[in-house]
Amino acid sequence: MSGGVIHSLFPPATPFTAVRSCSRRRLVLPASSACWSLRSVASKSEAVTISTDQSYGNKQVITITPLLYDYILANVREPQILRELREETATMRNSQMQVSPDQAQLLAMLVQILGAKRCIEVGVYTGYSSLAVALVLPENGCLVACERDPVCLEVAKKYYERAGVMHKVDVKQGLAAVALKSMINNGESGSYDFAFVDAEKKMYQEYFELLLQLVRGGGLIVMDNVLWHGKVADPLVTDPKTVSIRNFNRTLMEDERVSISMVPIGDGMTICRKICS
Numbered sequence: 001m002s003g004g005v006i007h008s009l010f011p012p013a014t015p016f017t018a019v020r021s022c023s024r025r026r027l028v029l030p031a032s033s034a035c036w037s038l039r040s041v042a043s044k045s046e047a048v049t050i051s052t053d054q055s056y057g058n059k060q061v062i063t064i065t066p067l068l069y070d071y072i073l074a075n076v077r078e079p080q081i082l083r084e085l086r087e088e089t090a091t092m093r094n095s096q097m098q099v100s101p102d103q104a105q106l107l108a109m110l111v112q113i114l115g116a117k118r119c120i121e122v123g124v125y126t127g128y129s130s131l132a133v134a135l136v137l138p139e140n141g142c143l144v145a146c147e148r149d150p151v152c153l154e155v156a157k158k159y160y161e162r163a164g165v166m167h168k169v170d171v172k173q174g175l176a177a178v179a180l181k182s183m184i185n186n187g188e189s190g191s192y193d194f195a196f197v198d199a200e201k202k203m204y205q206e207y208f209e210l211l212l213q214l215v216r217g218g219g220l221i222v223m224d225n226v227l228w229h230g231k232v233a234d235p236l237v238t239d240p241k242t243v244s245i246r247n248f249n250r251t252l253m254e255d256e257r258v259s260i261s262m263v264p265i266g267d268g269m270t271i272c273r274k275i276c277s
């Protein structure tokens with residue numbers, strides 16, 4: 001389906017039988033996966049409804065049911081090394097933090113489209129999204145990987161080594177804002193092509209401002225979790241993280257320094273392109 005289709009991340013009206021779940025990103029792996037077994041009782045046709053609301057232009061609205069998400073994931077080309085990292089991470093605490101394979105594939109494609117050589121990631125965890133990026137960087141490319149947790153960084157470094165990309169990754173262990181500020185102080189402003197932010201939600205505006213200095217005109221900053229499990233759209237939800245992401249999204253809408261596209265993939269990602277001045 002093309003143009004007129006609106007993708008919705010909100011749960012379908014039909015209930016699911018959740019046998020075992022492992023992701024806040026509503027990641028549903030193919031039936032063969034050991035990690036997941038969410039079973040939808042929705043029929044295929046329930047994934048698509050025709051909106052009768054004219055404000056949507058009577059367009060088709062897709063709900064990503066587990067059945068449909070199985071299909072999407074079955075069409076992701078996930079490198080073997082990433083699959084192994086995902087499976088190892090699934091045995092660890094907080095494995096739901098990892099981006100989904102379809103998100104990682106999109107990040108890698110953005111890096112390739114840009115022809116990016118210099119990238120930054122804020123929030124590495126065990127390295128799934130950073131490895132997806134490092135794999136597609138040229139041999140002389142560089143990814144600055146910012147993460148405060150030394151334990152999960154050990155897993156990430158093991159996989160960078162195994163994938164043969166360690167020479168492309170500059171791991172900065174510690175608080176990401178400190179690392180970004182020191183990169184600015186080192187005269188690296190305007191020298192990066194691509195950045196991905198997937199860390200502390202209350203820091204989003206600060207990360208964004210720092211990255212806007214580090215990224216060149218025409219470069220991208222991709223912000224993860226911008227839909228925050230759908231909570232951003234519900235005015236009754238007022239916990240600090242939701243309010244923070246909601247405020248960030250609102251501010252970004254009016255920010256003329258970037259063009260933006262909010263993409264309903266995973267937990268929602270906004271792709272921001274720095275306007276060339």
Ligand SMILES: C[S@@+](CC[C@H](N)C(=O)[O-])C[C@H]1O[C@@H](n2cnc3c(N)ncnc32)[C@H](O)[C@@H]1O
Pocket residue numbers: 097098099122123124125126127128129130146147148149152174175176177198199200
């Ligand atoms: C959602 S996870 C990142 C997932 C990762 N992008 C992936 O796909 O596997 C967020 C990570 O950010 C790290 N983090 C949170 N706040 C941070 C900070 N202020 N500085 C550096 N890292 C931080 C956490 O330790 C955690 O590992």
